[in-house]
Structures are given as C-alpha cells and as structure tokens.
Amino acid sequence: MLWDFNFNLPTSIEFGNGKVKNIGKRAKELGGKKALLITDKGLAQTGILEKVTASLDQEGVHYIVFDEISPNPKDVDCEKAYHQFKDEGIDLLIGLGGGSSMDTAKAIGTLLTNEGELRDRYGVNLLDREIPPLICIPTTSGTGSEVTRGSVITDTVTKQKMAILDLKIAPKLALVDPELTLSLPKSITAATGMDALTHAIEAYTCKPSQPISDALSLYAIELIAKSLPLAVENGNDLEARKNMLLASLVAGVSFDNTDLGAVHAMAEPLGGLYDTPHGVANSIFLPYVFEFNIPSNPEKHAMVAAKLGANKEGRRTEELAYEGVVLLKELAAKIGIPNLRDLGNVNPDDFPFLAEGAFEHLCTQANSRELTKEDYLKLFQKTYEAKNISMIENI
Structure with missing residues (x-):
C-alpha cells in the first residue's frame, strides 16, 4: 500500500x-x-x-x-x-x-x-x-x-x-x-491506561492511518497489554510505570499525526453531559466500537488482537479479530473498569442526545467504518445492556 x-x-x-x-x-x-x-x-x-x-x-x-x-x-x-x-x-x-x-x-x-x-x-x-x-x-x-x-x-x-x-x-x-x-491510585491507573490503549487502537485503525503512526501504535498496544495489569496491581512497580508512561507518550504521538474514531466520538458527549472521566468512558465503549469496526478492516483488527495477546496460529483473520473484542472486555474487567450501567448516573433517555453529539463529532469522519446516528444509538444501547464480557453480538 x-x-x-x-x-x-x-x-x-x-x-x-x-x-x-x-x-x-x-x-x-x-x-x-x-x-x-x-x-x-x-x-x-x-x-x-x-x-x-x-x-x-x-x-x-x-x-x-x-x-x-x-x-x-x-x-x-x-x-x-x-x-x-x-x-x-x-x-x-x-x-x-x-x-x-x-x-x-x-x-x-x-x-x-x-x-x-x-x-x-x-x-x-x-x-x-x-x-x-x-x-x-x-x-x-x-x-x-x-x-x-x-x-x-x-x-x-x-x-x-x-x-x-x-x-x-x-x-x-x-x-x-x-x-x-508511582503515587497514582489504582482506579486512575486503570482508566488512564485504557485511554492510552484507545488512542493507539484508534490511531492504527482509523481512515487517516499512516505507516509511522502504525508502527508506534502497535508498539504501544503491545506494551500496554503487558504492563497495564502490572501497574494496576502494584503501583510501585517502576518498570511497569515506565512502560505505561512510554506507551501513553508513543500513542499520543501516533494519534496526533492521524486521528481517532467512534470511541472518542461517544466518550466525549458522555463526559460532557455526565462529567464521566474520559479514560473510563473510552474504556467502556472501546470493545463495542472495536467489534462494530471489524468488517471495515479485518486484517488490522486481527493485528490489534494479536498484540493484545491472541494466539494467531491456525486462526482465520476475522476469527482472530473478534477475539480482540473478548480480550478488551477481559482486560477492562480485570483492572476494575465499570460497565456503563454501573456508573449510576447514565439515563437511557439521553441516548438520542448522546448519539447526535457522537454523530456530529469530528472523530466520526475518521472512524474506519461509516456510522449513522442510528448506529450510534444502537451502540449506546448495546453498551448499556451489556453484562457478559465474553458475549459478542454483531450489530
């Protein structure tokens, strides 16, 4: 290419x-x-x-x-x-x-x-x-x-x-x-780490992706997958802290030279309305947007899954990509990220307003797969209703 x-x-x-x-x-x-x-x-x-x-x-x-x-x-x-x-x-x-x-x-x-x-x-x-x-x-x-x-x-x-x-x-x-x-609390370590992971994944899969940013994104994804659970478990693990700070920086350089996507388009209206911490909002929506986007570029999403730790041996591309959805949900659950419903202040009656805000967001244009307002509404609803981290349901 x-x-x-x-x-x-x-x-x-x-x-x-x-x-x-x-x-x-x-x-x-x-x-x-x-x-x-x-x-x-x-x-x-x-x-x-x-x-x-x-x-x-x-x-x-x-x-x-x-x-x-x-x-x-x-x-x-x-x-x-x-x-x-x-x-x-x-x-x-x-x-x-x-x-x-x-x-x-x-x-x-x-x-x-x-x-x-x-x-x-x-x-x-x-x-x-x-x-x-x-x-x-x-x-x-x-x-x-x-x-x-x-x-x-x-x-x-x-x-x-x-x-x-x-x-x-x-x-x-x-x-x-x-x-x-080193003094960062577990909850903030988890949320900000998932924010960095979202940056890396969206920069790699978005429409304006390019080779230098792709290389940086893949490096950051792999580093976060290995280091984030360690940093959450033991905040004094300086090696894990160093790796996470490096991954965050690298992901920042990456998306600053490409763009982001529908995860941010959904997270920012949520944060604007409910004051939800940005990293938490990104964490919540990431698996569901990732799943929605797979048909737009199965190869790239499969590569993300591999960097997250999925076994590539003998796997079809789409099968590998969809395992990435499960791995993202499992990682979020492991480090204590709440579900959308568990935030406590989210009202489903606001979803049309949030879907409108997401659709008008600049990042929607860069998302790897085209979205309508109805797509966003379905994504908000699906995320809110989700309970089982291993369940994958195509929209």
Missing part, C-alpha cells in the same frame, strides 16, 4: 527517572521569567509540585500556581485563570498533571495570545498566534497531551466537549518522568 502523509513532532521530549528536576533549567532556556504553573489541588498537596517549584526557585524563575481545575476541564475554569493572570506578564506555561492540567494550560495560552472567547477557537487551525512556550509534565499514563496539538474543553453552555486543534498550542517540551506516576 502507498501512502501520502505528513508527520510532525513539534515537541522536544526528555524521558527518564528524575527528569522533573530539569524544569528550572529548561524554563530559563525557553526564556521564561514568570511562569503560570497549572495543576490540580490533589497534586498541589503532594511532593510532586514541590519538586517542580524547587527547581524553578533554584534557577530564579518566578511562577504563579493555578490549581482550580476539574477532571474534565471546563471553559469557565480556563476563562477564570485568563482574567486572573492576563496582566501578570506571564511568558511561560507549565502544565503539571494529567490531561486536564495540560489541556487547561493550552486553553489558557490560547486566550493569552488570541483575542476573543475560547469557543471562537474550537476547531482545526483557528489560532492566529502561538501560545506562550508550554512545558508539559505528565503525572498519569493516558492522555498523551504532553505531545499533542489538541486541547479538549467542556463547553458549560452546550454540555459538549469541544476541541482546539492547532500546532500553535503544541508544547515546546515534554518532561516525562516515570517516578511521578
């Missing part, structure tokens, strides 16, 4: 134990004199924040800490920070935490250098100017936001998650330190 494709990696990456200690030096190298450090209150109470601020203090980089963000970042949080700090002379941004912190940093940066409201920038390549230099320091192994040009923000008026997609918000530097993930 021949491809015409582009591949961009606008972010410099430093990966390894203890890399967070370099933040002060790197901030100075980027010309930072006064940084806005965006994090959440949970991290603000840990030793992780202190490691960052100690390094900034040592290099004489002034900073302000903003920790008033929520797990699904909201437009009002970003706008609050912008109005609070727009006259402070901020010339550097630091996103410390999970995807919420890093996406919030990108959104605040958008407001600092581009006129108008945040909703004016939802879409692809709608920024007029680059944001201030951004350093991202991930403390979860899931979003890959430290190496992507995307920021996903919940619009509190429409209850929809919206995306800013532009190279002008890409981080200048990612400091990726596995030691920072």
